[in-house]
Amino acid sequence: MMFAEAVARIERAGSFAELGEGEAAYRAYAKAVHPDAVTGAQSAAANRAFAQLSKLYEQWSRQVAVGDIADLITDPRGLLKIPRSPADSDLMAAEATALTALRDHGDPKYRPYAPKLIESYLHEGAERKRRRVNVLQRLIGFVPLSDLRRQIDPRDVAWMWRRLLVGLGWAHRAGVIHGAVLAEHVLIHPEKHGLALVDWCYSGPHVKAIVARQRDAYPPEVLREKTAGPATDIYMATGLMTRLIKDPPKQLRRFADGCSYDKPRMRPQDAWRLLGELDEVLHSLYGPRTFRPFTI
Incomplete structure (x- = not known):
């Protein structure tokens, strides 16, 4: 894989799944953009791409589920629900609105029937695209x-x-x-x-x-x-x-x-x-x- 192509793909990717499957994909991209294997002129771009690749790979390794439009990733706060496409951020916002309404207006004795919304925020990735991320309570044993x-x-x-x-x-x-x-x-x-x-x-x-x-x-x-x-x-x-x-x-x-x-x-x-x-x-x-x- 050529350096410029690998950098472009990594910068566009919203998740590691968009780059390929598993260890083989990681090794191929790491080889193409590793800072020790490029010219001096490519060094800055390689450092950025390799850091982003490592971040995406770490998220993938912590991934617990692949949903319809988002990936669920373990986090100390709970489960990070990250839409694969920035265009689906409106659906993340709809979920945050629904779970907030259940918290504020629903009878609290029924709270176990839905996960708790811990946080909802906008995240801007390396590709400069914004995604709404929801942090949800993890339901153990379900x-x-x-x-x-x-x-x-x-x-x-x-x-x-x-x-x-x-x-x-x-x-x-x-x-x-x-x-x-x-x-x-x-x-x-x-x-x-x-x-x-x-x-x-x-x-x-x-x-x-x-x-x-x-x-x-x-x-x-x-x-x-x-x-x-x-x-x-x-x-x-x-x-x-x-x-x-x-x-x-x-x-x-x-x-x-x-x-x-x-x-x-x-x-x-x-x-x-x-x-x-x-x-x-x-x-x-x-x-x-x-x-x-x-x-x-």
């Missing part, structure tokens, strides 16, 4: 539902469904719409039966973006009118939960059908009231609630 690669007993889905409706009801009472209730955005704690909604970047009544690969999971109002409301979250939560169930009972299928109409005004609008209806269905099927150990 895993995304996307890690669950099998369908499960409806009795195990029941506690997830109940907690998901609790979390959504809490958000809606605080005036916040999640907007992307998808498997990768719903974390569960299998041992403690905990649940948290993450990735609030898509929140708000006006849809700025969707997760394209999950297009089929969105209701018509999102795809056609770019709008979202409580009924949007309920539609997506219902689809997510029913897709998890192996051989759903007829009563649960009927319940889900009532939450999945094309027109949002025909769907339930109140997640907490809907929780009561779900409890009635579950009680008729399985009797009083009991704790069922669950593992991924």
